[in-house]
Amino acid sequence: MLQTAIQSRHIQAPPAAWSARTAPNTVKTAPARSFETQLTVKAGETIFHEGDEALYFYKVLSGAVRLVKAVADGHRQICDFNLPGDLIGFSNAAEHEFTAEAIQDCTLMRYRRKDTNHLIRSDAAFACELQALTAKGLSSAYAHMVRLCHRSAHDRLAWFLLAMSDRAENDDGWIDLPMTRVDIADYLGLAHETVSRAFTQLKKSSAIVEPTLNRIKIDRVALEDKLDAA
Amino acid sequence: MLQTAIQSRHIQAPPAAWSARTAPNTVKTAPARSFETQLTVKAGETIFHEGDEALYFYKVLSGAVRLVKAVADGHRQICDFNLPGDLIGFSNAAEHEFTAEAIQDCTLMRYRRKDTNHLIRSDAAFACELQALTAKGLSSAYAHMVRLCHRSAHDRLAWFLLAMSDRAENDDGWIDLPMTRVDIADYLGLAHETVSRAFTQLKKSSAIVEPTLNRIKIDRVALEDKLDAA
DNA sequence: CGGCACGTTGAAGGATCTCAAGCTGAGTGG
DNA sequence: CCACTCAGCTTGAGATCCTTCAACGTGCCG
Numbered sequence: 001m002l003q004t005a006i007q008s009r010h011i012q013a014p015p016a017a018w019s020a021r022t023a024p025n026t027v028k029t030a031p032a033r034s035f036e037t038q039l040t041v042k043a044g045e046t047i048f049h050e051g052d053e054a055l056y057f058y059k060v061l062s063g064a065v066r067l068v069k070a071v072a073d074g075h076r077q078i079c080d081f082n083l084p085g086d087l088i089g090f091s092n093a094a095e096h097e098f099t100a101e102a103i104q105d106c107t108l109m110r111y112r113r114k115d116t117n118h119l120i121r122s123d124a125a126f127a128c129e130l131q132a133l134t135a136k137g138l139s140s141a142y143a144h145m146v147r148l149c150h151r152s153a154h155d156r157l158a159w160f161l162l163a164m165s166d167r168a169e170n171d172d173g174w175i176d177l178p179m180t181r182v183d184i185a186d187y188l189g190l191a192h193e194t195v196s197r198a199f200t201q202l203k204k205s206s207a208i209v210e211p212t213l214n215r216i217k218i219d220r221v222a223l224e225d226k227l228d229a230a
Numbered sequence: 231m232l233q234t235a236i237q238s239r240h241i242q243a244p245p246a247a248w249s250a251r252t253a254p255n256t257v258k259t260a261p262a263r264s265f266e267t268q269l270t271v272k273a274g275e276t277i278f279h280e281g282d283e284a285l286y287f288y289k290v291l292s293g294a295v296r297l298v299k300a301v302a303d304g305h306r307q308i309c310d311f312n313l314p315g316d317l318i319g320f321s322n323a324a325e326h327e328f329t330a331e332a333i334q335d336c337t338l339m340r341y342r343r344k345d346t347n348h349l350i351r352s353d354a355a356f357a358c359e360l361q362a363l364t365a366k367g368l369s370s371a372y373a374h375m376v377r378l379c380h381r382s383a384h385d386r387l388a389w390f391l392l393a394m395s396d397r398a399e400n401d402d403g404w405i406d407l408p409m410t411r412v413d414i415a416d417y418l419g420l421a422h423e424t425v426s427r428a429f430t431q432l433k434k435s436s437a438i439v440e441p442t443l444n445r446i447k448i449d450r451v452a453l454e455d456k457l458d459a460a
Numbered sequence: 461c462g463g464c465a466c467g468t469t470g471a472a473g474g475a476t477c478t479c480a481a482g483c484t485g486a487g488t489g490g
Numbered sequence: 491c492c493a494c495t496c497a498g499c500t501t502g503a504g505a506t507c508c509t510t511c512a513a514c515g516t517g518c519c520g
Binding site for chain 4: 151152153190191193194197
């Protein structure tokens, strides 16, 4: 497995743990229960805004979502991408701390925040799972910091692609990248032109294969070597 | 509020509030109880290592701690600084995700993790509290991402100093910076020379006053103007 | 067809990193 | 009291990388 390979080289483990998530295959169309509501959101639509009263939190069933914080100078920071199984917007703050936007058509399960404490009390398993998912989100956030602290643009992108591979690789080895280059740039703290150039170089060096813009296959060893060399 | 819930239920004598960000002046030397142990750590010593089995979590009573993740190329990323009132290492992961090092002589309160899990199951209020604290940590992590995404070194430093001001300003308006320039650099993802130059410029522009290395006073308006202008 | 969003590529400029040297203050030992 | 050491901080200069601005290409859609 990747972790062992990387750890043996004394490298920071790759950001396998993304935001709060469960294995994709555990995602089911849950039966309707009183405390949850299923809904669909079209690509480009906003699920909630930064600063909105946090009435609900969500779980992604299908599609992809980006979490965006606006920054003073007009730039934006994408804090995380959420894929099926991930939780969105769970915090105890009264207001949402970021804007959640669908980047693909999504189906979501919505939970009422005020029911949460009741559920925690009445359902120990739910409480433990929620705690674990939130802690995982924190772990993911720390991993992202490590990504951002990498000075080199190529490092950041390689790191990102390895993480996407752990997280969203299909059975046939292909990785779907639902986000645009601009999204990736805002996620990694780079200019989108820089991301584009880094992609081109990775393709030239055969570290990735990219027949279409949103579908790639990576050469793990080559990418990890690039991290080592840095 | 949740804090009060936990205090009244499990902690007869208040070890301050159980908040990830408690006001320093509420920190007291709590009496010894079965599930907590007070200990002291000297500056430079390690509290726990990244990858260690997570047997305990801690609360800072006095001093300052840095949370460090090692990165492949020999660099390191400081994920957070912890000051009195902060909690350290309270995720549900089996292993600590970062190394915690004292940057000043510290007194800490140590809690056994397995007691925590028991309490989650048996006591809903505790579970809610822990959930809230973890969510707060996540919020702090997102805020840090925004700091890191600021392209300019001056922006990052200004942001950092404003945050330290919110967090650690004394009654007389002075801010203690227990961490070195190198620590700040690793926190902000910059070279320490760059941090030093940024400090110098802020001093020249009178945005900060710095009679000694570890003690500054900031001009909030000037710093915020710098962020806007960027 | 035109408009538009997204992506790629080039060129120039600027910010940061790296390497290197010197400075400061604290602690130590003579 | 002084010289010495060492860690942390500052400053300089050059090289490197990234950003910015600009142009162009592509695919989609009305």
